[in-house]
Amino acid sequence: MxxxxxxxxxxxxxxxxxxxxxxxAVIFMDNLLKKIIGVTLISDGVxxxxxxxxxxxxxxxxxxxxxxxxxxxxxxxTLTEFPxxxxxxxxxxxxxxxxxxxxxxxxxxxxxLALAIRLYQHYNSMSCSVIFKEVDE
Amino acid sequence: MIPGFMIMGxxxxxxxxxxxILALIQRDLMKSVILIGLEGLAVAFLYQTxxxxxxxxxxxxxxxxxxxxxxxITVYKTRREEE
Amino acid sequence: MNYENFFVPALLVAFPLISAICLxxxxxxxxxVKGFAFLSIIVVLLLPWITQYGVYWFGGHPTVENLEGTNxxxxxxxxxxxxNFGIIxxxxxxxxxxxxxxxxxxxxxxxVSGVYTAMIMLxxxxxxxxxxxxxxxxxxVFLEILTISQAALVIAVGSxxxxxxxxxxxxxxxxxxxxxxxxxxxxxxxxxxxxxSDLHKVITVESQVGISHALIVACAxxxxxxxxxxxxxxxxxxxxxxxxxxxxxxxxxxxxxxxFVLVALWVIILRLFYGISTFNALILGVSILSMVFxxxxxxxxxxxxxxxxxxxxxxxxxxxxxxxIATEASVSASVFHAINDALAMAILFLSASIxxxxxxxxxxxxxxxxxxxxxxxxxxxxxxIFAVSCMPPFNTYQSEFRIISAASQAGYPELTVIIILTxxxxxxxxxxxxxxxxxxxxxDYLSAKEMDRTPYSDRTEYVMLLLxxxxxxxxxxxxxxxxxxxxxxxxxxxx
Numbered sequence: 001m002x003x004x005x006x007x008x009x010x011x012x013x014x015x016x017x018x019x020x021x022x023x024x025a026v027i028f029m030d031n032l033l034k035k036i037i038g039v040t041l042i043s044d045g046v047x048x049x050x051x052x053x054x055x056x057x058x059x060x061x062x063x064x065x066x067x068x069x070x071x072x073x074x075x076x077x078t079l080t081e082f083p084x085x086x087x088x089x090x091x092x093x094x095x096x097x098x099x100x101x102x103x104x105x106x107x108x109x110x111x112x113l114a115l116a117i118r119l120y121q122h123y124n125s126m127s128c129s130v131i132f133k134e135v136d137e
Numbered sequence: 138m139i140p141g142f143m144i145m146g147x148x149x150x151x152x153x154x155x156x157x158i159l160a161l162i163q164r165d166l167m168k169s170v171i172l173i174g175l176e177g178l179a180v181a182f183l184y185q186t187x188x189x190x191x192x193x194x195x196x197x198x199x200x201x202x203x204x205x206x207x208x209x210i211t212v213y214k215t216r217r218e219e220e
Numbered sequence: 221m222n223y224e225n226f227f228v229p230a231l232l233v234a235f236p237l238i239s240a241i242c243l244x245x246x247x248x249x250x251x252x253v254k255g256f257a258f259l260s261i262i263v264v265l266l267l268p269w270i271t272q273y274g275v276y277w278f279g280g281h282p283t284v285e286n287l288e289g290t291n292x293x294x295x296x297x298x299x300x301x302x303x304n305f306g307i308i309x310x311x312x313x314x315x316x317x318x319x320x321x322x323x324x325x326x327x328x329x330x331x332v333s334g335v336y337t338a339m340i341m342l343x344x345x346x347x348x349x350x351x352x353x354x355x356x357x358x359x360x361v362f363l364e365i366l367t368i369s370q371a372a373l374v375i376a377v378g379s380x381x382x383x384x385x386x387x388x389x390x391x392x393x394x395x396x397x398x399x400x401x402x403x404x405x406x407x408x409x410x411x412x413x414x415x416x417s418d419l420h421k422v423i424t425v426e427s428q429v430g431i432s433h434a435l436i437v438a439c440a441x442x443x444x445x446x447x448x449x450x451x452x453x454x455x456x457x458x459x460x461x462x463x464x465x466x467x468x469x470x471x472x473x474x475x476x477x478x479x480f481v482l483v484a485l486w487v488i489i490l491r492l493f494y495g496i497s498t499f500n501a502l503i504l505g506v507s508i509l510s511m512v513f514x515x516x517x518x519x520x521x522x523x524x525x526x527x528x529x530x531x532x533x534x535x536x537x538x539x540x541x542x543x544x545i546a547t548e549a550s551v552s553a554s555v556f557h558a559i560n561d562a563l564a565m566a567i568l569f570l571s572a573s574i575x576x577x578x579x580x581x582x583x584x585x586x587x588x589x590x591x592x593x594x595x596x597x598x599x600x601x602x603x604x605i606f607a608v609s610c611m612p613p614f615n616t617y618q619s620e621f622r623i624i625s626a627a628s629q630a631g632y633p634e635l636t637v638i639i640i641l642t643x644x645x646x647x648x649x650x651x652x653x654x655x656x657x658x659x660x661x662x663x664d665y666l667s668a669k670e671m672d673r674t675p676y677s678d679r680t681e682y683v684m685l686l687l688x689x690x691x692x693x694x695x696x697x698x699x700x701x702x703x704x705x706x707x708x709x710x711x712x713x714x715x
Contacts, residue, residue, distance in 0.1 A: 013138070108367075
């Protein structure tokens with residue numbers, strides 16, 4: 001249980017903690033802006049889960065000796081670096097998913113913040129208990 | 138195994154977590170926005186440590202520059218202190 | 221599969237997206253927007269009928285053989301995104317296109333807004349993609365786009381109440397979308413693939429040994445996303461808010477989207493999670509609750525579009541009940557009911573659009589006495605109320621009768637009683653609305669008018685007539701569509 005093997009589980013734990021903090025903010029916080037910050041934290045946590053799931057292990061991609069050997073040899077016959085690189089590289093599919101997810105969430109946040117400004121101009125308060133008070137018509 | 142990479146990874150993890158918790162406790166909303174920017178930047182560095190540099194660049198631009206920017210515009214146009 | 225001509229299923233998603241982008245660019249130039257909107261309506265109505273059937277691999281990638289040195293337990297693997305297009309998908313997408321065209325055409329002679337039409341096109345594209353896709357991540361992306369499009373259609377109304385509904389919907393939609401993404405992340409981490417057919421095969425092989433806990437967690441998370449997208453308890457309030465705060469003509473389109481996305485997503489999560497023992501019981505429980513709560517809240521409403529919205533939520537619950545019983549007869553009856561009820565509720569939403577044009581309000585206390593002042597619309601509304609309350613000879617009678625008989629055959633006779641009571645309560649709520657609008661004594665706004673007939677849009681009435689004719693036709697000859705639905709249900713394979 002060295003620090004090295006604990007790296008990936010600790011990343012998962014951080015992501016889980018981000019999701020929990022974000023969920024707390026969405027449910028319990030009174031200010032509208034803090035609720036929106038909570039949604040940001042939830043999506044950050046979920047993206048981190050995706051990338052951590054694709055992680056392999058931390059080693060140097062190329063050690064200094066192999067770099068010298070690769071630069072100096074002109075034949076490139078052995079090409080031992082590349083299978084070793086492929087064994088250590090991260091899984092590339094979650095990167096595509098996370099890129100799409102980040103971009104979609106930014107557009108949702110832009111709409112939400114514009115709506116928050118409009119609601120403030122009408123109600124003159126950012127507190128959710130004032131804005132969303134149920135009024136019998 | 139490069140120990141520096143891993144130590145930095147742990148530092149970024151703790152920064153992200155504590156930055157997010159501190160951002161929600163603040164009464165001044167501008168400080169809250171800056172702390173969220175800091176958390177986004179820490180997560181961007183964490184993505185680089187996890188061998189996904191393309192996601193790291195995207196998160197750094199969007200989550201640490203653009204999103205705090207539009208949050209700051211919102212705080213400027215509404216109110217700075219939470220009631 | 222080699223496609224000889226140009227009309228591949230991906231065009232059903234690509235064309236509305238392109239037309240949405242173009243409409244956004246030409247927003248503000250009225251004549252160009254009107255022309256382009258008319259053109260895209262014609263193409264969108266035509267496209268489902270000329271698209272070829274079959275399975276479509278994006279980029280032309282075929283399936284590959286097993287990769288040496290890996291421990292993937294399949295013999296053939298889908299590497300790219302896959303779209304399925306069959307008869308049922310064609311019916312769904314054609315109905316979506318019909319109701320979206322109705323939503324655009326109803327307001328056509330006034331100023332047509334480019335951004336508004338673009339959002340409706342975005343709604344068509346995203347619902348079509350969710351119906352057709354066989355890839356879990358593609359469904360997630362288009363569900364988020366669906367959330368944005370529905371929120372934008374609510375924002376377009378412009379009142380402060382609409383803004384409040386939209387921001388609540390966006391926050392909940394963000395959380396539900398993140399929940400689906402987390403479920404996808406767990407599935408990807410456990411099995412390494414995103415295609416539903418491949419996941420189905422792998423999960424079948426693995427479940428002979430035992431159900432893994434990662435699968436149960438992923439099921440719970442994706443189930444929450446399904447609850448939000450289909451408007452079940454506890455999200456029935458926000459969904460009915462969204463239907464009622466948008467314009468009623470587009471509310472008809474939105475409730476159709478929800479019912480079809482409900483069915484399509486259920487097929488996906490059934491193929492992934494059918495091995496979990498309490499899965500069907502969960503869906504059945506949630507659907508019964510949303511059916512009952514929807515009707516109870518519909519009886520208490522004083523605003524006509526909210527009443528219709530809660531009735532739509534209750535009917536979506538009825539569709540879910542049939543899906544939860546999970547025998548072949550009940551699932552085909554449920555899919556049939558989704559189609560029928562989308563058509564029938566659309567009639568009532570369009571009549572609400574006419575009433576909004578006449579009286580400029582939706583409050584039932586303020587309306588009244590419209591019986592002789594709106595032409596033949598009360599007659600069509602009454603026929604629409606009969607259609608929604610599942611009376612013969614309409615199509616909803618056939619489908620609800622089949623759900624009830626499937627429920628009693630599967631061993632749930634209590635459900636029969638609940639469904640019949642729900643149907644009666646729906647009828648009571650709708651008749652209360654009808655009385656308050658047409659039969660009550662006239663209120664102040666109408667005594668000031670001299671004309672006997674107040675102006676409203678004729679096009680809406682023609683669309684209502686068309687939908688009534690389709691409902692009657694399906695009701696009198698249900699076997700034409702039922703045989704295709706039964707083929708589709710038996711091709712799912714796990715019921």
